[in-house]
Amino acid sequence: MTTIENKLQQIRERMAHACGQAGRPAADVQLLAVSKTFGADAVREAVLAGQRSFGENYIQEAVEKIAAVRAMGLAGGQDLQWHCIGPIQSNKTRLVAEHFDWVQTVDRLKIAERLSAQRPEGLAPLQVCIQLNVDGGETKAGVPVEQALDLARAIVALPRLVLRGVMSIPDEAAGFEAQRALHRRATDAFEVLRASGLPGLEHLDTVSMGMTGDLEAAVAAGSTMVRVGSGIFGQREKRITP
Numbered sequence: 001m002t003t004i005e006n007k008l009q010q011i012r013e014r015m016a017h018a019c020g021q022a023g024r025p026a027a028d029v030q031l032l033a034v035s036k037t038f039g040a041d042a043v044r045e046a047v048l049a050g051q052r053s054f055g056e057n058y059i060q061e062a063v064e065k066i067a068a069v070r071a072m073g074l075a076g077g078q079d080l081q082w083h084c085i086g087p088i089q090s091n092k093t094r095l096v097a098e099h100f101d102w103v104q105t106v107d108r109l110k111i112a113e114r115l116s117a118q119r120p121e122g123l124a125p126l127q128v129c130i131q132l133n134v135d136g137g138e139t140k141a142g143v144p145v146e147q148a149l150d151l152a153r154a155i156v157a158l159p160r161l162v163l164r165g166v167m168s169i170p171d172e173a174a175g176f177e178a179q180r181a182l183h184r185r186a187t188d189a190f191e192v193l194r195a196s197g198l199p200g201l202e203h204l205d206t207v208s209m210g211m212t213g214d215l216e217a218a219v220a221a222g223s224t225m226v227r228v229g230s231g232i233f234g235q236r237e238k239r240i241t242p
Contacts, residue, residue: 002125004042005049007232011215012095015226018041018219029219032208034229035060037236040068046232047074055104055227057086058191063099083228085167085208087141094118097126102128104167104208109154112161119160126160129167129208134185142168145189152193156200165206166190172213179217183209187222 001009008031016026033044034055043054043065043197056062066082071192083102088111096103106112106128121125130151133142143151148166155163168186173179190207210218219226230236 002045002049003234004045004232006144007234008046008049008051011212011228011231013241015219017099018216022220024219029223030225032085032225032227033232034085034211034227035065035233036086036229037232040065040072042233043069043073044074047077047080051232052076052079053083055083055085055101055229057084059084059086059088059092059095063095066099074168075186098123102127102129102164105131106155107131107133107141108153109151112151112155112158116158116160117202125162127164127203128155129165129206130155130163132166132168132186132189134168134170134182134189145185148189148192149196149198152196152201153198156198163205165203165204165208166193167208170209174192176217176220178219179214183214183218183221183223190222200230 015029015031019026019029032053032055033051035044069077081101083104084096084100085104087198088096088105093111093114097115098120103126104117115126130148131142132145132148133140134145152163155161166186166189170182173182186209187207193201194204206225208225209221210223210226212228215226
């Protein structure tokens with residue numbers, strides 16, 4: 001068993017235990033392996049261990065990695081899901097629209113409009129999540145939770161996009177209860193969207209929150225997708241720019 005395979009198994013066991021503690025079926029929560037800064041060989045190991053969904057923050061790096069993984073000809077490698085989970089500048093929307101399956105970091109209408117316009121007709125619609133700023137910090141990415149419904153209303157009117165849910169990256173909090181309270185803000189915003197009756201939300205099913213250090217609290221708060229990087233691939237070197 002490789003190191004990555006072993007760590008994937010450990011994370012899946014943590015997720016299953018967290019679901020059990022929360023009274024939820026293990027199948028309720030998906031695992032997104034965050035492979036940013038790690039090469040195609042690391043992704044290959046994860047694919048061979050059964051992982052199919054990967055998250056990337058750095059767009060140019062991700063485009064090259066996606067091509068490299070596809071060139072490996074792995075069994076099932078053509079069916080992998082690639083999620084953009086990093087900030088998107090306007091000059092990178094075309095790359096994202098052409099190469100990713102999901103975008104979890106839509107926090108303003110301009111980006112959504114560009115992704116919609118630049119999504120190739122030959123590809124399936126781009127699955128998107130609204131990134132929420134659950135902490136309220138002015139310098140953080142994400143739309144304030146009270147503005148999520150207005151942004152959702154605008155997104156569902158765009159072609160080539162399907163709104164799937166919300167995503168959040170809260171600041172670190174000390175202790176399980178504090179972590180769960182922060183994550184609950186995203187779940188509450190998701191429930192507001194789901195209860196709105198807004199046309200176009202038929203596929204709303206995703207609350208993406210929780211990482212290596214707080215996935216248990218995120219699952220307890222209602223996460224349907226946890227994003228784990230270091231818990232699978234190990235510690236990474238910090239990058240200054242995307």
